[in-house]
Amino acid sequence: MLKSKRILLAVLSMGLLIAGCKDKEDVKPTATLTARAGADQNVKVGDVVNLDGSGSTDSENKTFEYSWTFSKKPAGSNVTLTKPTDSKPAFTPDLPGEYEVEVKISNENGQSADKVLVTATMIEPIVLETNIKDKKVLEDRVANPDIPDYIVNANVQINAELTLKPGVVIAFARDTRLELNDNGGILLAKGDSLKPIRLIGKEPTKGFWGGIVFRSSNGANELEYVEVAHAGSKTLINTIKAGMAVIGSSRAKISIKHCLFQKNDGYGLYIEERVVLSGFEKNTFSENTEAGILLNANNVASLDYNSVFSKANGRNIIEIYASTLSKNLNTEIIWAGFKDKTPYRIMEGLGSDANWKLMPGVILEMGRGARLSIDDGYFYAKGTEASKIIIRPAENERAYWRGMICFSQNSKNLMEHVDFYGGGSIALVSGKKTNIAVYGGGARMEIRNSRIAGSGGYGIYVNYQAVVNEDIETANVYADNVEAKVLKE
Template identity: 30%
Template sequence: MKKVLIVLLASLFLFTGCEEEIIDNPQVNTLEANAGADQQTATNQQLVLDGYKSKDLMNKAFEYLWTIKSKPENSQASLTDATTSSPKFTADKAGNYVVELKIHNGVFDDTDEVSISVTEVDNPPVGKTVILNQNITEERRLVNLIEDPAIPDYLVTEDIHVTSLLTIDPYVTIAFEEDKAIYIDNPGAIIAIGWGHKNIIFTGKNKTPGYWKGLIINSSSALNKLERVTIEYGGSSPASGIEFAANLVLDNAAPGKITLVTTTIQYGAGYGMLVETGANWHTDSFCNVFNNNQIPLRIPASQVKSIDGLSYFYDNSISVIEVIGTTVSDSEEVQWGRALTLSTPEATVPYLIKGKVEVTGGLRIHKGVEFQFDSDAEFTVTPTGYLSAIGTAAEPIKFHGVESAEGGYWRGIAIKSNHDKNELSYVEVFDAGNEDMSGFDRKAAVALDGENHAKLKLTNSKIEKSGGFGLFVENHAELMDLTFTRFENNTSSAIALPANEVRKVNNMVATSFIDNGHNGIEIFGSVLLNPNKEESVWPALNFGATYLVSGFVGIATGLKVLPGAAFKFTNGKGLVVIGDGYLNAQGSDNLKIVFTGANETKGFWNGIHFRTNSDLNVLRNTKIQFAGKNELPGVPTASIYVGGNYVSKLNINQSTIAHGEGFGIVIGTNLGTINSDFETANQFEDLTLGNVYKSDI
């Protein structure tokens, strides 16, 4: 152990002895220069540099020498006290300066550099307005010069283009001569951040709406920010390359980008703020006010998400927010909230939709939001998107036309997505269906696309004054729910569905039909084929509404029709029970099930043809009337046909077959069977060819 200790002590002595030899060695430089951290300042402002952290490891004395290594062109800046640890520096030009510190101990030197970023600042006499009439190509800061905000600190007398950083201090007021503007262009940026209740103000020299052109943001810099700023009396004319006049414009060329916080935009002759398609109004914006403009705001649909629940729109000549039809394509769910006004807590400003809005991602619309649609407008949810619009009874979501016009005013809502989140609840869809929506051949207020197996849940809503159907569901689309919904004054049928979707109305509690082209549900030509082969149930509709069958409907799986249901058939159409299907229609003494023609004319519709051998094919307490139009050669005309080339069965009793063009019932005796008492258990009235015909066919 003693030997080990001696070895360790010897090693320690050798190591420390080596270190002392290096430090004491006059050939080793022990100086460390430190010029301090990089700094920022403004022109004509004195800056003290800091070399105090420079040192000699041997604590020996050394000298300082500071020199300017680089500076902007034509700069005459110099240092004072350049041989001390803290010289003074005043920049005369905006730009970047590099100052070198050299320390010297008589033998060795060491150097370090500090970078100084300088912005432009005017330093005119206090109390005098400064004229701005030249482009800003170097960093510049505008400071508060005049205490009275009624007197501008700066007056813009020419259009100014900013291609560097423009910083505006709190309390600054900038006035503009007639029809002048400031353009923030790439690579420039604007940072204007006020303080307290004293905003930075951009205003007209004369306080007249539309006196100056506006503030035009064509810079995509993330630095662009207006906070506690007032922009007023602009919008004299459209800025260069812009279609409309506005106080504040986000141009799409760069594209422009801005964050607005607690900013007021007012007294504009055109729009308060105009955001062109492709520009970026940052979603971190909030608490802004738009008042006393012609129209407060025009934005693309992709930017509606930037309207927060703490901003207000009031006292504008036209109280709407114009939304230009574009794609809403965010990867995460987008939320659209109410645009508030100050009149009452519940009052909102409507969004005016112009053109086609396509939702390719998720969109959730908050309760109380109101939309007005221009005549060419439609709202489409693409196969990759979804729409969740859930209001409340007190605050429904409104999709209305700008005007209420006979035949509809706007196109409607098209659902082309099979997302389970597609839902309209406590929603009003009024004045739609003026033209076919993209991809559809029928006019409707709300339409579901079959090609993409679209889905929709529709509850507690109102669909009124459509120029076509209220609701149109294509074959292979799916209506997930339909309850507590009112259809009123729609030109065509209230609802048009394929046979497969009628079962979804079985729980159609309190759904009502008032003054529609057809009060009820239209079933167009299709096949009822429940994929699970479960029995479908078709209920009676409320308030005397009926089904309108406008095409041949095949019943390929089980169908039960409930008492009180009524079906009207268009010219030459009918029901055919095929495959694994059956038709079980059992009314009651008080609630008959009725199958009749849309016109009460003999032979108006084809009738019911049974081609299956199911014991569940039952007609009881039914009425079959005005049928018997059979255009098949060699087949006798009849209201009911059992058999033909198919093994078929029917049990019919306590029913009435009346006003038929052909026979009441035709039975193909080779393959068709019917209850033996059918002739006495039913009533036959006014049948052109007789009650019953037993055919070999």
């Protein structure tokens, strides 16, 4: 009997213990978390939206954490929240439509959520329809770089200082153009890597708008992180179509850095004689119908190693029209190679009165019938065994271009480790077809360790009054020349 009572007492005690534990587990906090995401908002695309979750509460006044996320946004939007774990994050709508943002707050008492709806509508672009006669600043009005801030429906003349802020997008109507004049016109267009300035067509097709005509000689002119695209619908000067033409008659001056000239019908950039390139750095020329750039010989030395000229253009070359390297015997004009190994192409002919130096790895391509003429100063072309200087025809044909003639009497004239091919298309001098002619009283040239080939006549012609190294025949390799290796009169 006693044993039975003890068992009953133990069972009752266990039951009370279990019941006590169960009651303890069922106890819930009396505190309440309430998330508040703030009032719905109506904004414009590009406006900064400031969200406010500071109205959220904990009934016990305990601290809690915030977490904001987008639960809905327009298709194609790349928008993100700044400081999504703060009480007051922000974002900038990049497309029209609805942006639903949810805030969750949480702590040891639990969690709560709320949503806010932000509706963004498009900002209408401002129409630029009058010439700019007074100082003007154009601001970036829309965050999305595919949406224009401004529209140009007719040609605009710039006769005052115009500043384009980073991120500005100007879309041009068909056949319109922008002209920067020399009577007070200044263009300060300085974007950055995250917010480039874009000068584009209203429709993203080659040759939609005219392009930019640049005449201003003001030294402050600069383009940095600027894209010029879809131009070339009409000629900008003479027969030239281009994204931008810089005109030399007014001795225009401009600095061009980190710019993109792409998808233009014609050249990306045209530089006329007497233009001053005050800066040129890390520019890219892509998908232009002609070559990326067309310029005169005197501005070639301003081009930099890191610019890209060979990106799906009609001709992946640096095109040089008929011009002369000006005489300046106190300065050496250096033509260097490029990171993307783009060749120079001399279209008709090039004369040099300068101290002209070609660096190892340089490639000169010669247009049909073109001629090189070293008239004064010196010509110094010294490659290396591993990095030769190449002077060749634009097409791989023997006797394609006229050749090179040296009248210069300078003792620094040198060709070493040069691969020279394809001259002698017609007589170069004295009825002689030849790759290279050293001609005239006191003219001189030293040629060593080079390959002279593919001439329609002689490899080298030396006039009786000229001076060359005595071992010129044995110091070089000759191949595929129609006449003898060397003719010495």
